[in-house]
Amino acid sequence: MLSALGNPRQAAAQLMNFGLILSTAFMMWKGLSVISDSPSPIVVVLSGSMEPAFQRGDLLLLWNRNLFTETSVGEVVVYNVRDKDIPIVHRVISKFGTGPTAKLLTKGDNNDSDDTKLYAPGQNYLVREDIIGCVAPD
Amino acid sequence: MYSSLVRLQNTFGFFTTVAFVVALLISASDFLSPRTPTVNVLKTTQLQTVKGRADYYSSKKEEYAIIKFTLDADLSSLFTWNTKQVFAYVTAEWPSAQNNNATNQAVIWDTIITAPSSDHLGNFSPSKLKRLRKSANGKGIDPSRGKLQLKNQRLKYPLTHPTGRLANTEDVQLKLHYNVQPWVGFLSWNQAQDWGKWKALKNGLSKKFTLPAIKVKEQAKKKTTKV
Numbered sequence: 250m251l252s253a254l255g256n257p258r259q260a261a262a263q264l265m266n267f268g269l270i271l272s273t274a275f276m277m278w279k280g281l282s283v284i285s286d287s288p289s290p291i292v293v294v295l296s297g298s299m300e301p302a303f304q305r306g307d308l309l310l311l312w313n314r315n316l317f318t319e320t321s322v323g324e325v326v327v328y329n330v331r332d333k334d335i336p337i338v339h340r341v342i343s344k345f346g347t348g349p350t351a352k353l354l355t356k357g358d359n360n361d362s363d364d365t366k367l368y369a370p371g372q373n374y375l376v377r378e379d380i381i382g383c384v385a386p387d
Numbered sequence: 388m389y390s391s392l393v394r395l396q397n398t399f400g401f402f403t404t405v406a407f408v409v410a411l412l413i414s415a416s417d418f419l420s421p422r423t424p425t426v427n428v429l430k431t432t433q434l435q436t437v438k439g440r441a442d443y444y445s446s447k448k449e450e451y452a453i454i455k456f457t458l459d460a461d462l463s464s465l466f467t468w469n470t471k472q473v474f475a476y477v478t479a480e481w482p483s484a485q486n487n488n489a490t491n492q493a494v495i496w497d498t499i500i501t502a503p504s505s506d507h508l509g510n511f512s513p514s515k516l517k518r519l520r521k522s523a524n525g526k527g528i529d530p531s532r533g534k535l536q537l538k539n540q541r542l543k544y545p546l547t548h549p550t551g552r553l554a555n556t557e558d559v560q561l562k563l564h565y566n567v568q569p570w571v572g573f574l575s576w577n578q579a580q581d582w583g584k585w586k587a588l589k590n591g592l593s594k595k596f597t598l599p600a601i602k603v604k605e606q607a608k609k610k611t612t613k614v
Contacts, residue, residue: 297510300509301471301472301499301501301505301508301510302471302472302474302499302568304508321492322478322492322493322494322564323476323494323564323566325566325574342476342494342497342544343491343492343494344490344491344492344493345493345548345549346491347490351489352549356494356544358474358499359499359509359510365441373549374549384574
């Protein structure tokens with residue numbers, strides 16, 4: 250390590266190597282993002298509201314494409330409340346209408362009531378756009 | 388070349404490969420165990436529509452449906468060694484009045500059925516946990532938990548519609564769904580068709596019914612006419 254300081258060629262190579270590792274990780278993250286069509290393809294569960302299915306700290310792989318069917322009731326989705334950037338993992342419990350304007354209501358399996366109180370003021374339902382992905386595997 | 392760091396790296400690399408392959412095999416084992424969920428009874432026993440508010444502070448009056456239903460289902464075949472929990476839920480579904488393509492779907496009742504192996508993960512009260520542990524009797528798999536028997540079950544969640552109108556809604560149907568959560572592998576839901584050993588959930592729909600008109604209002608009218 251110290252000898253590298255005396256050798257600028259070796260130091261530059263080491264720096265390049267380090268940059269390569271960082272950019273590879275970034276490329277993989279963004280590549281996954283493109284494949285799953287989700288701004289954040291892997292999320293960490295922040296609360297215990299879906300226990301015992303998902304514990305706090307569990308990693309979830311998301312899938313945000315509706316290839317065959319629309320997002321429907323019973324699916325576990327990750328959404329962001331309007332103007333807030335905290336991903337919440339909950340289950341869709343009602344859906345009124347179809348298409349991108351369908352009104353969706355979510356609830357954590359372990360919670361007593363639905364998420365109306367969690368949403369932004371004036372926001373009573375979610376739309377498909379608010380959802381950043383559906384939970385694929387466990 | 389044979390430094391301890393390289394050896395450690397190789398060992399770790401081999402470990403992750405083996406762990407991944409074992410996980411894949413475990414999740415593939417799910418397809419070998421048959422799933423034959425059956426529904427014996429799913430019917431409504433009471434229907435009513437009332438007016439109410441979402442909460443104390445909301446000014447908007449909406450129509451709420453009050454439904455009581457009876458359910459007798461056997462989901463015990465969903466419990467295998469890889470099952471962490473089964474989430475069973477009943478939805479009310481009805482087509483939209485404006486166009487038939489749009490549908491309305493709302494969960495009216497649900498339950499988390501943990502496998503004995505995941506009892507400790509649920510947020511159960513100590514007494515319930517004790518009861519669950521006792522019922523499992525030390526077994527790792529307890530298929531008897533998959534037997535659902537509800538009589539005149541009330542709604543768990545208020546049933547309304549964004550428009551606030553629900554009375555006289557036609558072609559409402561109750562449907563039982565389930566979601567199996569494995570320890571390792573993908574989430575799976577009830578399917579409409581058979582996939583190999585996984586059979587479709589038959590008879591999981593109730594008869595179509597129409598929500599009645601609002602009763603409370605009529606009674607109020609009668610009162611005013613009497614006076």
